[in-house]
Amino acid sequence: MSYAIEAHGLTKTFKASRKTGEEPRITSSHAAGGIITAVDNLSFSVEHGEIYGLLGPNGAGKTTTMRMLATLIKPSNGDATVLGHSIVEEPERVRASLGFLTSELKLEDFFTPSYLFDFFARLHRVDAAQAARQKQLLFSRLGIEDFANTKVSKLSTGMKQKTSIAVSLAHDPGLIIFDEPTNGLDILTARVVTDYLEELRHEGKTIVLSTHIFSLADKLCDRIGIIMDGQMVAEGTLASIGLGKPLEEAFFDLYEARQAEAVLV
């Protein structure tokens, strides 16, 4: 097991008739015969202890890929191993070993961060003593202590996001998948989150994040994969992709080359 994540030919298709706001933008080449291909034969690997970034425009298939890795949805084709477990064969093992964070995972308004943390720790089968230690650690690190016993409904977006992070890390996973980590966060909370991600890397955690923000990828990621229309168009370290150019420049070079290609086809 040399990689934390190994994805082989991950593909996800949806029926076009379903109108969902979350699905990828439909491009002519990817919506043939009423089938939308959100993720198209995607292969990549993530090394242990690194921060790997999936970078791409909205609708490129980042969220769909993340959801497949977290086993919330099943790939139409292909497979991936997460810490040695197949997302197709052993989804429960996968879920037990990773922490999945996204702004779309909501917490029930009625409960307090403290109760929710305990509840999710139980779902992850963490024993009480371990859970208490982890709670103390996360709550103080993320600054949740002050509102640990306030109902979620009364918290600000930033507080909710912090709580959400703490809850997702209740089982102290070795691998963290974070979909759009700073989306919808105020700048102060965003800073807490990015700092915390770096800290987690120092602790030896593996982190996969998706983003469309170049500065974030620039700042955090050891390696990135650029996806467009569900396909991997470039993968490597920041230096190897940029070839000396800033990430943003490199990205748009790739994007324009691809557009030109599409016109030719």
Added chain:
Amino acid sequence: MKTTTHVDDTPAAHKAPAPQALCLRAVIQKELRRFFTDARMVIATVLMPGLLIYLLYSFMGSAISSNLTMESTYEPQMYAVNLPESLAAGFLQSGLEFTEISASEAEAVKEQIAAKLVDLLAVFPENFDESMTLLLSSEQGAVNNGEAVPETVPAAPGTVPEATPGTTTEAVPEVSLFYNSTRVESGAVYHQTQYLLDAYKETLRPVFTVNISGSAYDLASQEDTAGFLFASLLPMLLLVFLFSGCMAIAPESIAGEKERGTIATLLVTPLKRWELALGKIASLSLIALLSGASSFIGVMLALPNLLGVSAQEGTAEQGASTLVDASIYSAQDYFMLLAVILSTVLVFVGLISIISAFARTIKEANVLVMPLMIVVFLVGASAMFQTSSSAELVLHLIPVYNSVQCLVAIFGFSAEPLSIVLTVATNTALTGLCIVALTRMFESERVVFSK
């Protein structure tokens, strides 16, 4: 039992393996905590139904009773023209005190009756007693005992069946009773007066009498009477309350979690889908049962107020006032009742949960549940038209219908243990299927992420 064999590089590897049951328990505990620590939900779902039903039914009961009877302290305003001495004493004994007036005042009194100021005017022919004595030889007296409109006195043909038509009608003395049917007291004294006159008529020249001795003619035991009433009313009410209880919580708990996006948070944990499905159905059933119990207690407490009246109306002569008494059922009856109710709640929760899982929002879930609700209510209403369970054993394999049949049978003292067992088994099996289906649905990304 799952042993958490984590990969070596995660600190999670140090965690003690936890029994599978703990996850299920965590889900159930959370659902119950969600419900019971929310005062508003407890009040709205458990306290209010029982209380409202009790108040509503009691109010309906007293409204009906005050509509049909007058206050015992009320002194009716009654006038009579030519009140015969032979009758005055009898009327007084029954509490009907007439004020005698002259024939010329009659028109004014009629106006007052129309204006609801006076309750009754009885107009007797002059020398009523003498005419009676004369007539006793060959002819019968008659009163206008038809449902006459007070202001006009119809000829009331055919109301004197024992009289030979056409021959002596002119000679028969006529008593007119003027009243106002829209005034409760007026109606009451009218019926009372008419009843007394009829009784008097029968004593004058009896051809034959029917049930006038005042003894108990209805030989149904009080138990049977109560059972009959319970069996025709309670199954429907129970079904409606249990279903409403489920409706109040299941869409909120399942479609609500989808709508708010909290279900995905649960699904990214190692929580097994069947644990979630079973945990939801178990906790929702418990809450629905409490809600149903609350409604049921409300009904049981209010029934004496509601039924006492109409029952007394129906069997006034024997004064069956004690017929609404739930203690007529044995412990075994109550045990069967509990088993049927519990299994019915499971079926309701199971079906509504599946519908709720299909729906994208609570609102949509409530709309989608409507057809099911109508079916359940109709099947429940069918119990009102059959007061003994006559269903064949095979029919107890049909959910909802079997519950109604069992309830009718239990309340009517004719429950067969076998049909109860079959019903509970069928319902439990169906609930099992619902849990399997719900598990499949929670596994389906199309269901969980449909928006």
